[in-house]
Amino acid sequence: MATTTEARAARSASAEQNKRSAGEFLLDQRAFVALIVLVIIFAFLSDAFLSPTNLITMTKHVAYNAILALGMLLVIITGGIDLSIGSIVGLSGIVAGVMLQGWNLSIFDSTAYPAVWIVIIISLAVGGLVGLLNGILVTRFNVAPFIATLGTLYIARGAALLISNGATFPRLQGDPTLGNTGFSFLGLGQPLGIPTAIWIMVVFAVVFAVLVTRTPFGRWLYATGGNERAAQLGGVPVKSVKVRVYVISGVCAAMAGLIIASELTSAAPQTGTTFELNAIAAVVIGGASLSGGRGTVKGALIGAFVIGFLSDGLVMVGVSTFWQTVTKGLVIVLAVMLDQGQQKLKDARAAAVAAQSVKRELAATQLSAQ
Amino acid sequence: MSTTAQATDVVMRATAITKVYGGTHALRGVDFEVRRGQVTALIGENGAGKSTLMKILAGVETPTTGSIELDGEPVEFRSPVEAVAHGVAIIHQDLSLCPNLSIADNIFVGRERTRGAFVDFAAQRQEVVDLLAHLEEPIAPGTLVGELRLGQQQLVEIARALSEDARVLIMDEPTSALSAVEVEVLFRVIRELTARGVSIIYVSHHLDECLELAHDAVVLRDGNVVAQAPVAEVDLAWIVSKMVGRDESALFSPMPHDPGEPIFEVQDLIVADPDNPERLAVRGVSLTVHAGEVVGMYGLMGAGRTEMLEALAGRNPVLGGTVTLDGRDLTHASVPERIAAGLVLVPEDRQRDGLVPTLSVGRNLSLAAVSRYVRGPFMRRAVERLDVEATSTQVRVKAASQDAPIDSLSGGNQQKVVIGRALMTQPRVLVLDEPTRGIDVGAKADIFALMAAEARTGIGVLFATSEVSEVLHASDRIIVIARGRVSAVFDPRTTTREMIMAASDVSSSAPSTEDE
Numbered sequence: 020m021a022t023t024t025e026a027r028a029a030r031s032a033s034a035e036q037n038k039r040s041a042g043e044f045l046l047d048q049r050a051f052v053a054l055i056v057l058v059i060i061f062a063f064l065s066d067a068f069l070s071p072t073n074l075i076t077m078t079k080h081v082a083y084n085a086i087l088a089l090g091m092l093l094v095i096i097t098g099g100i101d102l103s104i105g106s107i108v109g110l111s112g113i114v115a116g117v118m119l120q121g122w123n124l125s126i127f128d129s130t131a132y133p134a135v136w137i138v139i140i141i142s143l144a145v146g147g148l149v150g151l152l153n154g155i156l157v158t159r160f161n162v163a164p165f166i167a168t169l170g171t172l173y174i175a176r177g178a179a180l181l182i183s184n185g186a187t188f189p190r191l192q193g194d195p196t197l198g199n200t201g202f203s204f205l206g207l208g209q210p211l212g213i214p215t216a217i218w219i220m221v222v223f224a225v226v227f228a229v230l231v232t233r234t235p236f237g238r239w240l241y242a243t244g245g246n247e248r249a250a251q252l253g254g255v256p257v258k259s260v261k262v263r264v265y266v267i268s269g270v271c272a273a274m275a276g277l278i279i280a281s282e283l284t285s286a287a288p289q290t291g292t293t294f295e296l297n298a299i300a301a302v303v304i305g306g307a308s309l310s311g312g313r314g315t316v317k318g319a320l321i322g323a324f325v326i327g328f329l330s331d332g333l334v335m336v337g338v339s340t341f342w343q344t345v346t347k348g349l350v351i352v353l354a355v356m357l358d359q360g361q362q363k364l365k366d367a368r369a370a371a372v373a374a375q376s377v378k379r380e381l382a383a384t385q386l387s388a389q
Numbered sequence: 390m391s392t393t394a395q396a397t398d399v400v401m402r403a404t405a406i407t408k409v410y411g412g413t414h415a416l417r418g419v420d421f422e423v424r425r426g427q428v429t430a431l432i433g434e435n436g437a438g439k440s441t442l443m444k445i446l447a448g449v450e451t452p453t454t455g456s457i458e459l460d461g462e463p464v465e466f467r468s469p470v471e472a473v474a475h476g477v478a479i480i481h482q483d484l485s486l487c488p489n490l491s492i493a494d495n496i497f498v499g500r501e502r503t504r505g506a507f508v509d510f511a512a513q514r515q516e517v518v519d520l521l522a523h524l525e526e527p528i529a530p531g532t533l534v535g536e537l538r539l540g541q542q543q544l545v546e547i548a549r550a551l552s553e554d555a556r557v558l559i560m561d562e563p564t565s566a567l568s569a570v571e572v573e574v575l576f577r578v579i580r581e582l583t584a585r586g587v588s589i590i591y592v593s594h595h596l597d598e599c600l601e602l603a604h605d606a607v608v609l610r611d612g613n614v615v616a617q618a619p620v621a622e623v624d625l626a627w628i629v630s631k632m633v634g635r636d637e638s639a640l641f642s643p644m645p646h647d648p649g650e651p652i653f654e655v656q657d658l659i660v661a662d663p664d665n666p667e668r669l670a671v672r673g674v675s676l677t678v679h680a681g682e683v684v685g686m687y688g689l690m691g692a693g694r695t696e697m698l699e700a701l702a703g704r705n706p707v708l709g710g711t712v713t714l715d716g717r718d719l720t721h722a723s724v725p726e727r728i729a730a731g732l733v734l735v736p737e738d739r740q741r742d743g744l745v746p747t748l749s750v751g752r753n754l755s756l757a758a759v760s761r762y763v764r765g766p767f768m769r770r771a772v773e774r775l776d777v778e779a780t781s782t783q784v785r786v787k788a789a790s791q792d793a794p795i796d797s798l799s800g801g802n803q804q805k806v807v808i809g810r811a812l813m814t815q816p817r818v819l820v821l822d823e824p825t826r827g828i829d830v831g832a833k834a835d836i837f838a839l840m841a842a843e844a845r846t847g848i849g850v851l852f853a854t855s856e857v858s859e860v861l862h863a864s865d866r867i868i869v870i871a872r873g874r875v876s877a878v879f880d881p882r883t884t885t886r887e888m889i890m891a892a893s894d895v896s897s898s899a900p901s902t903e904d905e
Contacts, residue, residue, distance in 0.1 A: 235501040235508055238490070242498045245487035252449065252485045253549075254470040254499030312489035370661035373669045374708035377659050381673045 090271030098311025108291025111276035116188030116286030150269025154262030206282025244311025406455035430603035448472030488535030670696030685864025702734030731817030751791030801832025
């Protein structure tokens with residue numbers, strides 16, 4: 020975050036003069052504070068919460084939501100939204116399922132059993148293709164992102180149901196005689212004692228952080244979301260930037276779909292329903308603005324952790340699923356309220372300070388006039 | 390590329406440029422030349438076609454017909470990026486910056502300095518530090534553009550254009566938000582550039598700037614080039630007469646000066662800048678509007694006019710001071726309370742703040758007065774129609790009928806609708822922000838006549854403008870605003886253009902207490 024850190028440094032320097040209260044600092048870092056508070060509360064309520072096994076289990080649950088949130092983050096920074104990712108999660112799992120169960124190529128009258136790495140690449144490509152469709156709808160046909168991705172939400176889900184005929188593909192571990200084993204590594208493998216899903220999340224997070232903060236593409240994301248016209252006049256290939264973020268988001272969703280299918284060693288066409296909402300919630304809790312131009316990888320990750328730890332923690336302390344849903348909603352609304360409140364508080368304070376000095380000046384000039 | 394580079398050969402030549410938007414001709418066959426190492430001033434009123442021509446030369450817009458040559462070679466710019474690649478850069482009039490990015494990011498957006506796949510932040514920062522030092526505005530390159538004041542943002546635009554190393558540099562109102570000191574720095578930079586052989590196209594409302602800087606003056610009116618001459622051979626009066634096309638005072642109906650009781654008073658008003666709350670847009674303004682009086686408020690862009698008028702209308706919170714109408718304190722009243730009390734604003738940006746594009750002409754007119762046509766839970770639509778009809782005749786809207794879509798009207802007629810809507814609320818004080826922005830000369834005259842007629846019925850009129858000729862000829866009293874303060878009050882009968890311009894130009898380096 021070179022700019023944002025610079026900007027933040029500049030902002031905190033100027034805020035220093037106004038003697039920032041501890042409260043304001045906490046507001047600034049509210050997503051992180053919320054996470055810490057959650058951890059502390061659940062640690063008190065449940066002995067098992069802070070055990071290493073539980074932390075790893077919870078982080079594994081966080082992992083696929085975090086990957087979805089990273090893709091969503093890029094879209095949201097450019098001022099768009101991607102509602103189709105939950106359906107892509109289901110579709111990519113089904114595509115992988117079809118190929119691992121035996122890909123019936125009727126024209127050749129034979130059944131193919133592609134190797135796992137080919138399955139993974141094709142599944143990711145399918146996610147990317149749905150993203151490409153989103154991008155084309157948004158840039159070429161000027162469909163509002165909300166509507167375009169709402170459409171592909173249904174299309175991708177329908178495709179998953181069509182391919183699977185509504186059924187679940189079980190037993191995806193593969194068959195050594197066909198040479199297509201190894202798919203379960205994604206969801207069940209534990210290199211160095213850490214689940215593969217967590218490794219994938221870490222790699223994605225690092226790559227995205229570098230992409231967003233260190234590359235021209237990262238600048239273009241923020242420029243497009245901040246002032247699209249200015250970006251365009253400045254030579255940013257705005258349309259291509261938008262297409263690319265939807266493709267990336269689609270690939271992220273497909274990755275999440277593969278992890279889930281691998282973990283369950285089965286693929287169901289309904290997998291991933293409403294996951295897009297979790298991803299949006301994570302990105303927003305992490306401080307991104309739905310109107311674009313604002314948001315960080317760190318924030319989106321913390322947001323995903325807040326949502327993940329919250330749901331798992333509530334389960335562990337035995338809160339009913341109905342109350343879990345209500346609580347999740349409250350946290351999201353609270354996060355956005357704090358966001359608005361913080362900005363208002365800052366603005367009002369700055370304005371009041373400036374107004375005071377002018378009032379003093381005015382009083383002084385009136386005195387001297389008399 | 391021409392090899393015979395003389396001091397005055399033509400670098401850029403536009404031939405027979407026309408531009409049609411919808412049904413209106415913004416440009417009608419313009420021929421335009423730019424000489425090497427010279428400043429060419431492009432002069433004209435709002436709506437004359439200056440900005441359209443600049444956008445075409447810079448590749449932002451493509452011409453409907455006509456051609457452009459650069460050093461004798463025909464060129465076609467399909468985007469600003471292609472223009473920059475050919476060495477033609479532009480400083481946009483309406484700032485086109487990303488407020489959420491830093492200065493350095495804004496300057497290099499779309500053409501980042503890279504090392505391998507990564508942005509070379511160190512190189513960018515160094516270049517920006519050098520550029521800003523050259524402009525004598527040493528701001529940290531990491532500062533967010535949204536946190537800068539307007540003048541500094543304009544300098545960032547200028548710095549970006551300079552970093553593009555152009556041979557033709559187009560400046561569209563580059564000084565609209567700059568202080569006198571900053572303008573001097575810009576002029577020095579311009580002279581350095583021309584000495585190096587860079588050509589400048591300079592567009593400005595400030596005719597004195599054009600006379601000081603330019604070698605050639607080209608005057609546009611209604612999409613045509615109506616005059617061009619070396620600046621050495623012309624004076625202000627010549628330019629003004631060419632711009633307006635007739636004696637400028639004939640534009641406006643004479644004002645009867647018959648002020649009655651003071652009805653509207655503003656005392657020590659303080660208003661924050663909504664875009665940058667640490668800065669105050671209005672720093673203690675006091676003024677009075679009498680019944681039957683038209684008060685004209687003049688100020689440069691960023692002087693605080695709009696912020697002040699929006700605060701009067703209840704859209705910006707008032708931090709200090711009082712606003713009273715007919716003895717009633719409205720300082721913290723809501724917008725509907727103000728309208729009910731008789732205080733109504735005709736906003737500056739009619740597209741964004743004034744009109745509902747999906748409603749008809751009639752529905753737009755009655756929008757603010759809807760509550761007057763309610764009986765029980767229903768609208769009395771017949772009465773509404775009659776009143777709408779009467780108002781549209783009063784403000785002289787030219788529309789097929791009141792059911793016509795609002796976007797079928799020209800800019801001038803749309804503006805009359807917005808004014809008519811304000812009048813339908815039966816105001817005591819009519820406040821208008823830039824009521825003639827972007828409309829043609831005929832509609833301007835209509836609007837000023839309407840303002841005068843309304844004043845004659847005994848209401849107060851307060852309008853803001855950035856055109857000196859308007860404030861001179863359409864007001865009974867002139868108030869000049871500079872840097873959020875009243876810097877002067879004039880009687881238009883004893884005031885000159887120069888006096889108003891001088892009062893509006895309070896340098897930023899002067900201590901702020903000096904203003905009053």
